[in-house]
Amino acid sequence: MMAATLPETPFRLDQKRIAQAILLAALVLVVCRNVLPASLVRLPEGLVLPFADWINAAFAFARDDLGLMAFTRAFSDMVEFCLDVTANLLYGKSRWPHVGPIPWVVIAATAGMAGYALAGWRLAALAAGSFVWIAVMGQWKWAMETLSVIVVAAPLSVALGLALGTLAWRFRTAERLLNPILNIAQSLPHFAYMIPVVVFIGVGPKAGAIVTVIFSVPPMIRMTLLGLRGVSPEIIESGKMSGATRLQLMTRVRLPAARTEILIGVNQVIMQSLAMVVLASFIGMPGLGQKLLQLLQALKIGLSFEIGVTIVLLAIVLDRMSKAWAVKQPGHVDGPWLHRHRLLVIWLALVALGFAMAWAHPYFAEVERKQALSLSGPVDAAVGDFIQFIGPVTDWLRWFLISWVLIPLRNAFLWLPTSAVLLALAGIGWRVGGLRSALVCLAFAVPIALSGWWDRAMITAYTVFVSVSLALLIGVPLGLLGAGTETRARRFLLVCDTAQTFPSFIYLIPVIMLFGVNDVAVVAAVVVFATVPIVRYTIEGLRSIPPEIVESAQMSGASPRQLLWHVKLPLAVPTLVVGANQSIMFSLFMVIIAAFIGTQDLGQEMQRALSSTDVGKGLVLGLAVAFMGLMADHLLLSFASRRRSSTGNA
Structure with a gap:
């Protein structure tokens, strides 16, 4: 069923023992934390390097001495000209070419014809219906402001x-x-x-x-x-x-x-x-x-829901149309000109009809806010009733998680000595990939310590750790359920594809609705966002196991449970690890965005740097997050590669 396990070489034994010794030293530092010198608990202020000042000086030199500002201004002026054109065409901004705005019925018809040309009636209905929704809900100008930038x-x-x-x-x-x-x-x-x-x-x-x-x-x-x-x-x-x-x-x-x-x-x-x-x-x-x-x-949930639906619809339409374009192969149609270009003729007729409708009645040019439909009232009422019904549960869950899980874990992460964490990372790296991986881990972790943002980074690490752990507890069982049959797998993967098209902002709406603005909402948003890749890779890992291995195990008398635990999951581990890696990367992105609803991590400081336009501080914080992600990426992919080699699936 599986390749025979080869005896470890002396190098592997040495590598394992060295890693164990390093991890033991890290554990000793943790145990003895209260008697350690202050320099081992946190890096002394004198060793903190002014990375932000160096970056700001480099940017000032590029801007003032190298004349980079003139180049960027020229480029931005070109971009602004293009934006003025698309803005005039899409929502009537009073700039050149002074011909807009194009009526919404024309754009909806164009989207529908493009969808039909790419993938048939279903995509046509989705594309046209989405733009009709945007128009009749009174969100046309906001949506066109967004699209005018994407088009450029x-x-x-x-x-x-x-x-x-x-x-x-x-x-x-x-x-x-x-x-x-x-x-x-x-x-x-x-x-x-x-x-x-x-x-x-x-x-x-x-x-x-x-x-x-x-x-x-x-x-x-x-x-x-x-x-x-x-x-x-x-x-x-x-x-x-x-x-x-x-x-x-x-x-x-x-x-x-x-x-x-x-x-x-x-x-x-x-x-x-x-x-x-x-x-x-x-x-x-x-x-x-x-x-x-x-x-x-x-905290206007009903109106936020309406905008959220619009963003999701735009994301799905753009995703489906661009994917359909990617898989559609170019073809050649013979016959008369009218037959070869029938879709073009139909589109031109629909455009003419759309302009005529807009000329006949202004409703078909742009739906004013007072004419628009709205779901905010019913949604607010439904949300209020739902929160009132589920309130005792969410209140208890929020209290329990904050008091007994999140605060203790956050304090534990902050309590760890910097020296112990660095040693532990080196030990894990050594165990996974030897000296090279240990040095890679230190190369990513030491600059974070030297930057002076260690505590904020540890809060980020704690949030990601909690979120990914919960995502694994939720995502792996869902993946196992989805991998049960081919039909179920396709449905689960379709849900994953759809969820991955949502801009990350959307995930904040339901968690704010349920938990308010606190650490539980942040973790909940990250968990939802990070569960998707785990479900996907669990399904793909289990479905990619060679059928002959499964048949061999069944012929050996393995029960379904033994087949899962002793054959499928061990062989799917490399793919599951890649899913965990993606989950960590998703979590890091979402943690930074979720700082909008209140955290004390790197994301909050990054938003402050953005508000004060502090380039050096912002890039130092951004690189700290990037280094955390790259370190996790290196460790997990190295482990997955080793595991794949050991099971003979290289």
Whole structure:
């Protein structure tokens, strides 16, 4: 059933013993904490390095002495011009080309036709219905303010990602330089991107668009590199034999052959853009995010629910349409011009009809707030009744978790000596991957200690630890349930796909409704967000086990329980570990966002740095979060790789 376990080599035994010795030393430091010198409990103030001052000095030099401000202003002016065009077309901002706004019925019809062309009637109904909802609920202008930025930011991100991905594919040195930058960029919290942009650009839509471009470029670079690298040599040879030049080989052979991966990158760019545009409300970006932020601050749950539904619908529509574009293969249709372009003709007819309806009655151009429908009253009433009904349970749960779980655990994390934590991380690293992994862990942890933000980082670590532990307790059983049958697995994975399209802000609505503004709400929001990857990877890990291994175990007389515990789960451990890794990364992102509803961790300080436009402090805090994520990523993926090798599934 499983590969025979090989006897450990002397190196492995030494590695294990060294790790145990280091962990034992860390335990001794914890036990003796009350008699340790103060320098071992917390790093002395004299050893704290002024990273923030150094970064601020570097930014000031780049801005004032290198003239970077002039370049960024020129780029932001170009972006602002593009935003003015899309703003005029989508919601009638009085800028060039002075032809907008396009009536909502026209945009809804266009979305429906695009959905039909990509994937048929279901997607057409979803796309058109979503825009009809936005219009009749009186949220059109806010939604168009959001979309006007995505329409500008996403193409810029795609173009920049294609260029850098192609550069990394062409030159190995460029790839080596980009890889660590991309690793850190994809681990940084959202707020860390905003502060430098505010310093160089200011606040408002153009700042939101530029920070969105920066945030959404990394996945496009990676998918472009992956796609170009995966092109079959036979295809390239065929192109060369046809006499294609290097430029033709790239534009007509390599890029078309890598089309699927590139379009998956486009999907990731669009979803990242929507997530960042919603969060960019913190730097003055108008639209759905700003409105949701205002409503959450006022605890108006009914109106927040309406905005939340709109954001979710936009996310689902953009996700489904971009994925359909990625899987749809280009085809050729023969026949008369009208037959070949029938969808174009139908769309033009619908556009003409939409403009005629808008001319005939202003309701079809824009639904005014007084004409809009609203669910806020019934939702507020239902939420009030539900909270009144479940209030005793949530009140007790909030009291129990805060008094007996969260506060004691937070105090325990803060009580740990810095020296003991560093030693423990080194010991875990040594056990997982030897000296190299131990040094990697210290390389990520020591700068956090030297930054002076150790206590805040430990509060973040405590929140992530609690959240991921609860997510595992919830997600693994759900994954086991979902993996029971093929049909159930598809349904569970569909729910996971849908949940992963939601911008993280959305998860704050139900937890605030249930628990108010406190640590329990933060943990609950993070748990919901972090459970999704665990469910997904549990299902995929169990479903990917070779059928012959399962059949062999069944023929050996294994019961269903033995089959699960002694065959399936051990073989699925590498995939489960990857799920835990993703859960930790999701948790770190969500903890920073959840600082909006009250925490005392790195996220709260990052929001303060954003409000004071302190670039150095913001980047130091962001890098501290990134280093925590990268350290967990290194340890878990190294463990998964070792486990995969030991079970013969490398």
